[in-house]
Amino acid sequence: MAKSPKKVKIGVLGASGYTGSELVRLLLRHPQAEIVLLTADRRAGQEMRTVFPQFSPFELPTLVSIDSVDWKKAALDLAFCALPHATTQKVVSDLLTKAPKTKVCDLSADFRLHDVAAYAKWYGHEHHAPKFQKEAVYGLVEMYRDKIRKARLVANPGCYTSCAQLAVTPLLKAKAIDPDEIVIDSKSGMTGAGRSAKEEMLFSEVSEGFHAYGVGHHRHMAELDQEFSLAAGRDVMVSFTPHLMPANRGILSTIYVRCTKGKSVEDLHAALSKFYVNEPFVHVLPFGQTPQSRHVRGSNMTFIGVAKDRQPGRAIVISTLDNLVKGASGQAVQNMNLMLGFPETTGLEQVAMFP
Amino acid sequence: MAKSPKKVKIGVLGASGYTGSELVRLLLRHPQAEIVLLTADRRAGQEMRTVFPQFSPFELPTLVSIDSVDWKKAALDLAFCALPHATTQKVVSDLLTKAPKTKVCDLSADFRLHDVAAYAKWYGHEHHAPKFQKEAVYGLVEMYRDKIRKARLVANPGCYTSCAQLAVTPLLKAKAIDPDEIVIDSKSGMTGAGRSAKEEMLFSEVSEGFHAYGVGHHRHMAELDQEFSLAAGRDVMVSFTPHLMPANRGILSTIYVRCTKGKSVEDLHAALSKFYVNEPFVHVLPFGQTPQSRHVRGSNMTFIGVAKDRQPGRAIVISTLDNLVKGASGQAVQNMNLMLGFPETTGLEQVAMFP
Amino acid sequence: MAKSPKKVKIGVLGASGYTGSELVRLLLRHPQAEIVLLTADRRAGQEMRTVFPQFSPFELPTLVSIDSVDWKKAALDLAFCALPHATTQKVVSDLLTKAPKTKVCDLSADFRLHDVAAYAKWYGHEHHAPKFQKEAVYGLVEMYRDKIRKARLVANPGCYTSCAQLAVTPLLKAKAIDPDEIVIDSKSGMTGAGRSAKEEMLFSEVSEGFHAYGVGHHRHMAELDQEFSLAAGRDVMVSFTPHLMPANRGILSTIYVRCTKGKSVEDLHAALSKFYVNEPFVHVLPFGQTPQSRHVRGSNMTFIGVAKDRQPGRAIVISTLDNLVKGASGQAVQNMNLMLGFPETTGLEQVAMFP
C-alpha cells in the first residue's frame, strides 16, 4: 500500500465494527482510495490488526478516538461514518461544519428519514442536526443515482430496506402490485446485528436455530414507509418481519404480493428485468427461479427472482444481498464512487465467494 | 434393554433415515415398547450402530430388508413406516393384509389425503391402496385424538403442516381470521430434507446461507388445503413458502393473518390459549412474545406466539417445533401411545436440549 | 412435576449458565430428585423460563440470589454449585458450615487440586477454604467410585480433563504408554466457554473457523498433571492444546502416545476395553475405529477409539464426550446418584441426539 498523491483521502469513523472492517476490506483494493484515518473510541491507540487480525499483513493507520481528530487538518475527501445511532448526528454535524469540503457517507439510520416528524416519532426525540437531515440524500444508487452524484452528505440505506426496496420499488412505480397487500418476510445473517457483546448474540445462543425479533415494530419500517410511499405516490404500510438466521452474512426477503388488475406475474418479472437491465449490481433471475443468499456472499450483487404463487394473481418475489456489502459497505463505496466521480463499479468487482 | 414379555412389539420400517433413527432414540426410552424389527433395504445385514454410531452402546435387532419380513410371524403390535413415497402404499397394503391385527403409523405422505382425486392431482397417479387410504386417520393428535385411539392405520402429518396447523386451525375453527389472507412463511432445518446423498444437501452447499424451494407448488400444500378447509368449513388456499435454514432441526413458521371483523389480536391469542390449555405438547407464550426454534429442540413441544402487526387488524402468529420430534417421530410415538392405550406422554417427556 | 415427599431436595447454585441449565434439564427427568432452589445473582427475581425459554412449560422455583438463601432452613439434600472460580470457595465454605448435612457437588475448578501449593501456583493466590479443599473428593466416577459414595463434597472434574483422563489414565495405570511422550490435542464446542457476553464468543466471531487458545498455559493442565501423575506413580507433564470449534457441544481429544516396550497398539485397546467393560458411560469402539463428537451429543456417554499410527510403536487414541453432560452436568448427576445412594445411571439414560 504505497502512498500515492493522486489517491483520494478517506476516513472510516467507527472502524472496529463489522461495517467498518468491511469498508477497510473493500477500500484496501480500491485503486483510487487511500485510508488515512481510522477511528474507534474504545480501541483508540490500538492497531487495526489487533481488532481485526485479518488485516495483519497490511499497513493501516492506528486507531484514534473521534474527539482527537481535527477535521479541517485531516482534509478528508470523504468520511464513511459507521457509528451508532445518535452519536452520528453530533459527529456529522461537527465534521461538516469544520470541514465543509469533506463529503460524508453515513451508514447509520440517522439521516435516512426526510421528515423531521417521522424521525421524532420513530426515535422518540427531535433530530439533533435538522439542517443536515434536510441536506442528506438517500443513498440507494439504483433509485437516486443523479442526486447522489451531487450530494455532500449521503444517507446509506439499511440492509433490510435495501433488499426489500430493490425488489418492490420498481413494482410500485410500475403500479403492478397492490400497495395494500405486501408482506415482507426477511431473514438476516448475524453480522447484521453488529459486534456488540450481548448474550443473545453468542454462538451457542444463535447456532442451530431460528427466530423472529422486533415483531410488529422494527425501526426499519420507517424507512420502508418513506420510500414505498414515494414510489407508489400514496401512503404504503407493509407487513414486515425480520428474523435472524445462523449464518454470518446475507439477507433474503420473501415478498408476497398481489398483482394489480390486468397485470400478470410475468409482467412483474418483465418490469423488474427492464428496470435493472443496465444495472451492474442487480441481477434478475430467469422467470420462476429464486435466489440463495450464499450465491451473493462477499459481493455487491443483489439477486432477485419472481415466481407464481398458486393463487391466481399472486406472486412471490425473493431478493437477496450480502448485508455487509450491498446492504452496507459495498453500497457505501458505490455511493463514494459517484460522489467523487469514479466509475461506479470501481473496487466493487469482487465475485461472490461460494462456498 | 432386557427383554420383557409385557412390552409391546414394535417394528421400524426404514430405520436408516433420520425419522427412523429418531423413532429408535425415543423408543429406546419408552418403558412399554420393545423394538423387535428394524428394516433398511440398502443396509440389510448391517447393525444399527454401523448406520448410526450413536446407538453403539445399545443392543438392537440387525437391519433386514422389508421383503424378508413375514408380517404374520412378526406379529408386531405396531409398525412405524418411515419409507419413501409410493413404496409405502405397497408395504402398508401388504402388511395390513397379511397381519390385520398389526397397527400402523405411517410417517410418509401417502395416506394423509382423504380424497382420491386430490391425491391423483398432486402426485400424478392413482393411489395404489385406495382401500387403506379411506381407512387411514389423519394423525394430528390435538385435532383428532378420539379417532386416533380407535384407528388401525394412522397417517402421521407432515412437519411443515403440523407446525402451521397447530397455529392456524384453532383460529379458523373460531372464525377469528380471514381464510383468504393467510401467508405462511416456513423455515426448516436440514433434517427435514432427509438423508439422501444429494449435492444440494452437502454441508458446503447449505451452511452460511438461506433459500426458498418449491416456491408456489410444494406438495405439502395439499395437506394444508384439506385440513384448513375442514377447519374453516369452506375452501381455503393459503400462500405457503418453505425455506431451508443452515441448522439440523426445527421448523419455524411466520404466519401473517387478518382478524375477522370484531376480533382483536388479543382474541386470537385467547383462542389459542384456550384451545391448548390442557395439551401437554403445545405451549402458547404470553401475548406479544414469539418463540425460537432452538428452545424446542429434541422435545415433542410446539411453542406458539401471537403478536400485533402494526397494521390495524392484522396479526403475526409464529409457531415452532422440532421437525424430527413433534413434526415426525415424536408425533408418531404420541399416536402409538393412543393407538395402544398408553398414557399419551409416555416416552415423550424429554426436555428440550438448548444449547 | 407434582411434589413428592420421598424425593430428595436439590439446589442448583448458578442456574443461569449452561451447566446450570443442563443440570435442570437432567434433574427434571430424574425420578428421585426435586429442584427446590435455583440461584442466579444477576437474574434474581426472574423465572427460569425468562432466562432459558426451553423451560417455559415447566414449573420451577423462581431464581434467587445466593445471599438470600438460609442454608440451614433450605435443608437441601444436595447442592450443585455451578458458580465462577473463587466465588465458589466462599459459598461452599459458608454452606457446609451452616448446613453440614447438605452434600455438595461442585462443578468449578476450585476443589479439584489436592495440593495447596499447586493451587496457589496455578491460580495466583492461597485457597480460601483449605479445610474443604482437603475434604473434597475428585469426582471422576470411573476412577474414584468408592470414595465418591462416602463423600460430602465432590469436585466435579473439568470437561477437557475428563475427556483426556478417560482415555489416558487406564493406559498409564497399565504402564502401557510412555508418560514422557503424550500429546493431547483437544477440540471443544462453544458451550465450554460459558454464557458470558464476550466479543470473541459472538456467533460471527466463532462460526466458519477454528482456533487454539491458551496455548502452552491452560489452567486445566494442573488437573491433568495431578491425575496423570497419580496414575503413573511419577510426575507426568503432557503437551495439551485446547481449541474452539464452531459447534455448541462436544469435546474430541486426539491423543498421540508411544507404547512402552513390549506393548502393542492392540494391547492399548485391550487395556481400555477391559477397564471399561462394565462401565455404563464409557464405550470403547472396535480396534481401529475412531469416534465422532456428534454421536454422544446430549448423552452421558464417552466414546473412545484406538488406532495405529504408521510409526511403529505409536498409537492415536481419540476420545469424545458432550462437555455439558459427561464433561459437566451429567457427570455431576452421576456423582449425586452415588452420594445419595441411587442407582448410578438414574436420570442419565438419554440416548445421544444425532443429528
Add this chain to the structure above:
Amino acid sequence: MAKSPKKVKIGVLGASGYTGSELVRLLLRHPQAEIVLLTADRRAGQEMRTVFPQFSPFELPTLVSIDSVDWKKAALDLAFCALPHATTQKVVSDLLTKAPKTKVCDLSADFRLHDVAAYAKWYGHEHHAPKFQKEAVYGLVEMYRDKIRKARLVANPGCYTSCAQLAVTPLLKAKAIDPDEIVIDSKSGMTGAGRSAKEEMLFSEVSEGFHAYGVGHHRHMAELDQEFSLAAGRDVMVSFTPHLMPANRGILSTIYVRCTKGKSVEDLHAALSKFYVNEPFVHVLPFGQTPQSRHVRGSNMTFIGVAKDRQPGRAIVISTLDNLVKGASGQAVQNMNLMLGFPETTGLEQVAMFP
C-alpha cells in the same frame, strides 16, 4: 469481461467442483487471464451459472466434456487440471502430447510424488504417465519458485501438506527441530472433501460435531514424507491426523515439535520470520500469538504462529490457510503467474473476508 487479444488463454478442466469454481472466481478478476475453456463431463452442455449460480452475472464459456476438446486447436496458454485422481494422468499426458506448448498446473495428487516406487506403494498401481511424473515440478512456490518459473507441468501441492510444510519445512532446513518427534494435528473445512454427493458429507451429518478420519494412513502422508525428507536431508516420518470441522473453508494445523539442542522456541520463531520476511503470502505472527483460520478466509494468505509449550524445549507451531485458495486454487494461480511471467501476486490481492 470484454475479450482482449493480449490476455492469456486459460482452460479449467473440472470446473464443476470447488477448486474449479474457486479458480473461476480468481481468474475472473485476473487482469491478464481470459477463461476460454471450461470442462465438466457430467455437466457438459450446461452453463456455469447453472452449476454455480454465483456466476450468473458473468459471461463464461459453456461447459464441455474433456473428450470433446481439441487440445491443439484450443491452443491454451495454460490449463488448470482439477480432475479426480487417475483420470488426471491420462488427460495431462494426452494434452501435453497433442499441445506441447500448453502449460499445465495440476491440482490433483497425481504428479506430486517424484518417486515412481513411492507412487505405486501409496496408490496401489504403476503411474500411467511416468514420463510426465519426472518432468513435473512440485508447486509450493515458497520452496521451489525458480524451478516453477521454468516448468511446463507443475504439481500443485495438497491443502493439508501446504499448510504443514509452510510451518515445518523452514525449521527442518534450519535443523532447529528434531525430525523424529513431529506431531501434526490438522483440521480442515468441509470443502476440502470436495463436492461429491456422499451421505457422510451431508449438512446434518457434519454440522455440530467433529471427527478425525484416515487415522494412521492418509495419502497426504506420502507428500509430507517426500518434502520433509528433502528438507531434513534424511528420512522423516511424522504423526499426522486429519480432522473435519463444521465449516466451509480453512485448514488449521497444530504442530508439536521439540527444539534441537541449543535452539530455543524463540529461535524457531526467528527462523520462520526470516524465511518469510519477503514473502507476500506468508505472515508470521508476533511470538506467542497463534492464528485463527477465519482470518485468512478467501485470501491467499498463510498465517503462522509459534508459542512455547510448558515443557522445556518444546514448541507449538500453528499454521492456517484457506484450503481452496492458498491450499489449492490461489496457489495454482500463483504458480500460473510464475509460469507465464506475470507478477506473482497478480489477481491474488483479495483481503480475507471476516466475518
